[in-house]
Amino acid sequence: MSKAIRTAELTSKIQREAIQLGFASVGICPAVPAQGFERFREWLASGFAGQMTYLDQRADAYRHPDGVLGGARSLVVMTMNYRNADPIRPVSGQGRVSRYAWGTADYHDLIHAQLKQLLKTIADLAPGSSNRGVVDTAPLFEREFAQLAGLGWVGKHTLLLNREAGSWFFLAVLLTDLELEYDQPTTTDYCGTCTACLDACPTNAFPQPYLLDASRCISYLTIELRDAMPMELRESVGDWVFGCDVCQEVCPWNRQAPTSQIEELEPHSRSNPMALEELFDLDDAAFRARFRHTPLWRPKRRGLLRNAAIVLGNQHDPASVPALNKGLNDQESLVRGACAWALGQLADEQAVKSLQERRDVEMDPDVVNEIEMALAGCI
Numbered sequence: 048m049s050k051a052i053r054t055a056e057l058t059s060k061i062q063r064e065a066i067q068l069g070f071a072s073v074g075i076c077p078a079v080p081a082q083g084f085e086r087f088r089e090w091l092a093s094g095f096a097g098q099m100t101y102l103d104q105r106a107d108a109y110r111h112p113d114g115v116l117g118g119a120r121s122l123v124v125m126t127m128n129y130r131n132a133d134p135i136r137p138v139s140g141q142g143r144v145s146r147y148a149w150g151t152a153d154y155h156d157l158i159h160a161q162l163k164q165l166l167k168t169i170a171d172l173a174p175g176s177s178n179r180g181v182v183d184t185a186p187l188f189e190r191e192f193a194q195l196a197g198l199g200w201v202g203k204h205t206l207l208l209n210r211e212a213g214s215w216f217f218l219a220v221l222l223t224d225l226e227l228e229y230d231q232p233t234t235t236d237y238c239g240t241c242t243a244c245l246d247a248c249p250t251n252a253f254p255q256p257y258l259l260d261a262s263r264c265i266s267y268l269t270i271e272l273r274d275a276m277p278m279e280l281r282e283s284v285g286d287w288v289f290g291c292d293v294c295q296e297v298c299p300w301n302r303q304a305p306t307s308q309i310e311e312l313e314p315h316s317r318s319n320p321m322a323l324e325e326l327f328d329l330d331d332a333a334f335r336a337r338f339r340h341t342p343l344w345r346p347k348r349r350g351l352l353r354n355a356a357i358v359l360g361n362q363h364d365p366a367s368v369p370a371l372n373k374g375l376n377d378q379e380s381l382v383r384g385a386c387a388w389a390l391g392q393l394a395d396e397q398a399v400k401s402l403q404e405r406r407d408v409e410m411d412p413d414v415v416n417e418i419e420m421a422l423a424g425c426i
Contacts, residue, residue, distance in 0.1 A: 055228055057227065060168070065125050069127065070127055076230065078121060081109055081112075081188050087109060091103050097262035097272065116224070120223065124196040126209075129146060130213075130304050134292070135320055141286070151315055153341055159182060165180065169223065182220075183217070193207050193218055196232070199233055214304075244297060247296075247297040248294055250265055250280050265283075269288065281388065285358070288351070348379070357385055360388055368397050371386045376405065384413055398425065405418060
C-alpha cells in the first residue's frame with residue numbers, strides 16, 4: 048500500500064469517526080504559521096482584550112500550532128451545533144442567557160469526552176503518533192484554521208460563518224503530528240454588503256467590520272470582566288445576565304441554521320430565561336451546586352449576581368427592591384455596588400431608604416461611591 052493510499056485511508060477513517068461521535072462537520076488543514084498573528088498583536092496593543100491578560104501572557108504561542116502541540120503537522124477542525132429552541136422573551140425579573148449556556152452541561156466537558164474517543168481511535172490507527180484535542184482554551188486561532196480547513200469564513204462579527212450552518216456551533220480542534228489529506232480553504236466572504244451584526248450591537252463593540260473591541264462586548268462584560276461594569280455601558284447591557292447573542296440573532300445566515308440533537312444542550316427551564324431575584328438567595332454552596340458544571344460557573348457567584356443587579360436596574364421594577372436589598376448587604380463588594388446602582392435606577396422611596404441605611408455602615412470606598420451616585424440620581 049502506497050503512502051498516499053495510507054494517508055487517504057487514515058484521513059477518511061478519522062473523518063468518519065468524528066461524525067459518528069456527534070460532530071456536525073469536519074475539515075482538515077496543515078499546521079502552518081498563523082496568518083493573523085500580527086493582527087492579534089495589534090489587537091492586544093489596542094487594549095481590546097480588556098482584562099483578559101492571559102491572552103497577552105501567552106501571545107507567542109499563537110504564532111504556530113506547534114505552540115499547542117510540538118511537531119504538529121495537521122489540524123482536524125470540527126463543529127458541533129448547539130441551536131435548539133428559540134429564546135423566550137424575558138419579563139420583569141428575568142434575564143437572558145446566551146443560547147450555548149442553556150443546557151445542563153458545560154460544552155467543554157461534552158466535547159472533550161468526544162475528543163478523548165477520537166484520540167483513542169487515532170492512537171489505534173497510528174500507534175506512536177502524537178495528538179492533542181482542544182476546545183477554545185488553547186493558544187490557537189481556531190476560526191482561522193477552520194477557514195483554512197474549508198468550514199466557513201470569518202464574518203464581520205468575527206465569528207465563523209457557514210452557508211448551511213450559520214454560526215450556531217462550537218469549534219473543536221484535534222492536532223496531530225500525522226500528515227493527512229487537506230481540504231480546500233474557504234476563500235469567499237459571503238457577508239457581502241450586509242452590516243446587520245455591526246448595526247445591532249447594543250454597546251457598539253465593533254470599531255469596524257471584522258474587528259471586535261471585547262472590552263465593550265456584553266459577553267465580555269457579563270462573563271470575563273471581574274470588576275464593576277463601566278457606568279456608561281450598564282444600560283446597554285439590557286436584560287442580558289450571561290453572554291449575548293444579538294450579533295448572531297440578526298445574521299441572515301442563521302435563519303436556516305440546523306438544530307442540535309444533543310440532550311445536554313437542550314434548554315433548562317431555569318435558563319431560558321433566568322429568574323433573577325432568586326439568585327440573591329444563593330450562598331456559595333448553593334451557587335456551586337446549581338452552576339458548577341455549567342458555563343454559568345465562569346463568572347462565579349459575585350459576577351452573576353452583579354449581572355443580575357444590572358438587569359434588574361435596567362427593568363425599573365419596584366418589585367425587585369427586596370432582592371436588591373439582599374444584594375446591597377451581600378458579602379461581596381462587587382454585588383453591593385451593582386445593587387446600589389440598580390436601586391438608584393428604581394428611585395422609589397424604599398430604594399432610597401435602603402441606600403441611605405447602607406451608606407451609614409459601608410466600609411468599601413468603591414461601594415460608597417456607587418451609593419452616593421445612586422442617591423444623587425434619586426434625590
